[in-house]
Amino acid sequence: MAFTLTLLGVGSALPANNRNPSAQFLQTGNTGILIDCGEGTQMQLRKCRIGFQKIHHIFISHLHGDHYLGLMGLLWSMNLLGRKIALNLYGPKALEKIIALQLTSSSSRLDFELRFKALDHGAPEVLFENKKLTLSSFPLKHKIPCSGLLVKEKQGPLRLIPAKLIKYDVPTYLRNGLKEGRDFIDPESGARIKNSIFTLPPSPVVSYAYCSDTAFSETLPDFIRNVTVLYHEATFLEEDAVRAKRTKHSTAAQAATIAKLSNAGQLILGHYSNRYDSLLTFLIEAEAVFHNTILGEEAHSYPVRIPGK
Amino acid sequence: MAFTLTLLGVGSALPANNRNPSAQFLQTGNTGILIDCGEGTQMQLRKCRIGFQKIHHIFISHLHGDHYLGLMGLLWSMNLLGRKIALNLYGPKALEKIIALQLTSSSSRLDFELRFKALDHGAPEVLFENKKLTLSSFPLKHKIPCSGLLVKEKQGPLRLIPAKLIKYDVPTYLRNGLKEGRDFIDPESGARIKNSIFTLPPSPVVSYAYCSDTAFSETLPDFIRNVTVLYHEATFLEEDAVRAKRTKHSTAAQAATIAKLSNAGQLILGHYSNRYDSLLTFLIEAEAVFHNTILGEEAHSYPVRIPGK
Numbered sequence: 001m002a003f004t005l006t007l008l009g010v011g012s013a014l015p016a017n018n019r020n021p022s023a024q025f026l027q028t029g030n031t032g033i034l035i036d037c038g039e040g041t042q043m044q045l046r047k048c049r050i051g052f053q054k055i056h057h058i059f060i061s062h063l064h065g066d067h068y069l070g071l072m073g074l075l076w077s078m079n080l081l082g083r084k085i086a087l088n089l090y091g092p093k094a095l096e097k098i099i100a101l102q103l104t105s106s107s108s109r110l111d112f113e114l115r116f117k118a119l120d121h122g123a124p125e126v127l128f129e130n131k132k133l134t135l136s137s138f139p140l141k142h143k144i145p146c147s148g149l150l151v152k153e154k155q156g157p158l159r160l161i162p163a164k165l166i167k168y169d170v171p172t173y174l175r176n177g178l179k180e181g182r183d184f185i186d187p188e189s190g191a192r193i194k195n196s197i198f199t200l201p202p203s204p205v206v207s208y209a210y211c212s213d214t215a216f217s218e219t220l221p222d223f224i225r226n227v228t229v230l231y232h233e234a235t236f237l238e239e240d241a242v243r244a245k246r247t248k249h250s251t252a253a254q255a256a257t258i259a260k261l262s263n264a265g266q267l268i269l270g271h272y273s274n275r276y277d278s279l280l281t282f283l284i285e286a287e288a289v290f291h292n293t294i295l296g297e298e299a300h301s302y303p304v305r306i307p308g309k
Numbered sequence: 310m311a312f313t314l315t316l317l318g319v320g321s322a323l324p325a326n327n328r329n330p331s332a333q334f335l336q337t338g339n340t341g342i343l344i345d346c347g348e349g350t351q352m353q354l355r356k357c358r359i360g361f362q363k364i365h366h367i368f369i370s371h372l373h374g375d376h377y378l379g380l381m382g383l384l385w386s387m388n389l390l391g392r393k394i395a396l397n398l399y400g401p402k403a404l405e406k407i408i409a410l411q412l413t414s415s416s417s418r419l420d421f422e423l424r425f426k427a428l429d430h431g432a433p434e435v436l437f438e439n440k441k442l443t444l445s446s447f448p449l450k451h452k453i454p455c456s457g458l459l460v461k462e463k464q465g466p467l468r469l470i471p472a473k474l475i476k477y478d479v480p481t482y483l484r485n486g487l488k489e490g491r492d493f494i495d496p497e498s499g500a501r502i503k504n505s506i507f508t509l510p511p512s513p514v515v516s517y518a519y520c521s522d523t524a525f526s527e528t529l530p531d532f533i534r535n536v537t538v539l540y541h542e543a544t545f546l547e548e549d550a551v552r553a554k555r556t557k558h559s560t561a562a563q564a565a566t567i568a569k570l571s572n573a574g575q576l577i578l579g580h581y582s583n584r585y586d587s588l589l590t591f592l593i594e595a596e597a598v599f600h601n602t603i604l605g606e607e608a609h610s611y612p613v614r615i616p617g618k
Contacts, residue, residue, distance in 0.1 A: 014386055015352045039382045043324045045602075063415040065385045069378070073330075073348045076374045093428055094414035101410055105403035106372040115609050144416050188442045 001132070001153060003028045003208055003304035005229065006096055007270065009036075010296045012249075013066045020298060021066035022212055024231070025050050026151060031058040034074075035149055035210050041070035042077055048299050052078050052125035053085070057128065057135065060091030061212060062121075062146035068095065072102050075224075079110050086113035090137065092145060093118040116157050121145035124223055138223035140214035143248045148214070151223055152207040155246030158199035161236035166194060208304045209264075212271045215245065216254040221261040228263040229304040231296065233271035237281055240273075249273075252282040256289035265307050269302050310441070312337045312517055312613035314538070316579065317604045319352035319557075321544050322375045325583030329607060330375035333540070335360050335460060337442055338454060342366045343383075344458055344519050350379035351386050357608050361387050362394070365448045366444065369400030370521060371430075371455035375595065381411050388419050394420035399436050399446065401454060402427040430454035433532055438463075447532035448546075449523035457523070459533055461516040467508035477502060487513065514541035517613045518573075521580045524554065525563040530570040535565055538613040539573040540605065542580035546590050548584075558582075561591040574616050579605035 004027045011019030021038025032054040034041070045052060052074065060068045068091070079089070089095075096116045103109055115126060124138040132154055135145040157179035164173065172186055178184060184193045209224040212233035224230060235249035241288070244251050250258075252269060258265035267290055269282055276282070279295050286293040294302070313336045320328030330347025336355070341363040343350070354361060361383065369377045377400070387396070398404075405425045414416055426436060433447040441463055444455040466488035474484065479493055487493060493502045518533040519543035534540060543559035553560050558568075561578060568576035576599055578591055585591070588604050595602040603611070 014389055015355055020352075039379065040352060043329075043349060046324055063411075065382050065411075065415070071350065073378045074372050078322055092414070094410070098407075098410055098414060101403070101407055102372075102374075105401070105407060106374070257605045 001029050001206065001227075003206055004301055005208065005231070005268070005304055006044070006048050006050065006301045007123060007268075007296045007298055008041055008048065009038050010102070010270035010272060010298050011038075012068075012271050013064065014211045014272050014274040017277055019272065019274070020044055020269060021069070022061075023056070023070065026208060026304075027054075028151060028153070031056050031133060033059065033081070033135070034252065035059050036061055036067045036212070037069075037071040037074060039069040042074045044299070045074075048301075052081060053083055055087070057088045057090070059127075059135070059149045059210075060089070060095055061140070061148065061210070062142060062144055063092050063094060063098075064144065064213070067212075071095075074098070075110060075114070076108070079108075079112065083112045086115055087112050088115045088128060090117050090119055090135075092121070095306070099175040113297070119145075119147045121147050138220075139249060140211060140220070141217040142215065146213060147218075148223070149210045150207065150227070151209075153205040155205050156202045156287045158195070158202055161198055162198060163267075164198045168217075170198065189274070190283060204306045206304055206306060209241070209262075211250055211258070215248040216250055216257070218261075221263075222257055224262045226307060229268060230259050230262060230263045230266070231268045231270060232258055234269040234282055234286065235271050235273045238285055240257065240275075252286040253289050255261075256286035256293060258295070259290040264290075265292065268296045269293065310338050310515065312460070312462075312515055313610055314517065314540070314577075315357050315359065315606045315614055316607055316609045317350055317357065318347050318576075319579035319581060319607050320375070321580050321582050322373065323583040324427060326586055328581065328583070329353055329467075330378070331370075332379065332579060333366070335613075336363075337460060337462070340365050340439075340442060342368065342460060343347055344368050345370055345376045345521070346378075346380040346383060347375045348378040350458060351383045353608070354383075356578045357610075360390055361390060364396070365394075366397045366399070366521075368436075368444070368446075370402055370449070370519070371451060371453055372403060372407075373399050373453065373522070376521075379407065380404075384408070384419060384423070385417070388417075388421065389565065391557070392421045395424055397424045397426070397437060398453045399426050399428055399444075401430070402425070407451045414615075427456075427495055430456050438561070442511050443581040447529075449520060449529070450526040451524065452524045455522060457521075457529075457532070458519045459516065459536070460518075462515045464514050467504070467511055470509060479507065483554040498501070501512065513615045515613055518571075520564075520567070525559050525566070527570075529567055530572075533571045533573070537572060537574045537615060538577060538611070539568050539575070540577045540579060541567055542578050543578040543591055544582045546585065547594055561595040562598050565595035565602060568599040568602070573599075574601065576602040577605045577611060578602065
């Protein structure tokens, strides 16, 4: 399947140049995932016409304010709007306490189930999986514990070739077996015909990785190898590479290097520092390293799909 | 002196119709006061070109999210921007814990002094005073403990009448005495001349009261008698009066009744529920009770001054 990514905030810590703090929404089939939730995320969701109840999972990468301060307001709004379905929340351990304290302090409670899972910021970990998807986290390299998110479609079954099913008169009840890789044994003659006659390999899987905030990290590509689309923070330009190192952020060229080393299909940049008004140089510096780069823009949606499909 | 009020958010709990949650900025001479700080306040301050460092006091009326969720982001931004001067913060007791937990959880600290004072929601109380101003809180009637804010200019000295000073040849060193109400005793003749010959009453004092959120409260006018400008929440229209009562909010007509009973100079409405798109009926319903009413609008500034001055 194809995912759709909508960027809600591509700014960094200070509000400026009309850029909002980090937040994005990934639609994967019927499942909606909110990735980080900076201040103002609920207003941005409204602007992008994304219903709050379409969010099934929320991932908070770390506890710097520009990545989570919109969460409490969103939870309260979901509640006011009558949400009943459970919400899966993944974030640093202290987030659960922060939410609980604010609920208690306002004598309020949520009328829906909040399934909280604390992130292990030290190692990759599966957060959730169902038949179609796996959500997993992996360590980033920031000033405080911080994780990235990898959303990966699960490999589907082998694809049947209709013409061959007809030619060999394969009964319907045996077709699922073919999809699972079994050979065809003709019920009349008993002849075994190899599976590969009837099938094509499964559709290539789509995946999306979110890396914000992080210093350049040589171990990072191992966690996101061959990812379809990579969103990687690009807080600074090369002229501010020293500052990037000191603040444990990345430059646009470093983001592109990660995309290259990971063999990513496409790179989307974001988390631009408020010191830059124009973003064109980000694109120029990244494209010099990794060609298929785009500048992430707020309130824009991007397909996450295998190139050429 | 005249105050200037800038409304930053006039919406209520749910973001809608492009209205932001509660926040406003009151400029009183050199002193800036931020009153409530809903999510997105720092973006609204930027939009209205109000520098974060111009804020000397922050008042948080209560701990419903739409009145305080922008605070943590604003504090962090002030810090990032290098604030060194102290900030006075008044709010419900638990607010101090909420801030402390979020600072600890992100291994961060503020490099400026945060002087926190917990509100007594049960009785009126002076929060701060200097030579020119008094800030005090008073109880409102809401679902959780909630306070209003009264900002009052202090009465200045008697005003001298220049023509009389010349006529009676009053030496400069005796003029302050006249301002303080003393009679003039002629240094040459020893004659006593009554103070009232030389002076006019002090300039009338300007005051501003903020009441949000509250049910209609008959005791409220006692706390804000003769206020120059009253901002009073008007969450609902008369057709939703039952809902107003149940949720402990006010209708536009109730806000106007409070303005009338308080003998306020002017009423500004705000905190409109997201269920109303057009606001004209708010004005019609309030004006029927209290003529000098205006609809509060975001990113608009209003002078707080004695009518006709």
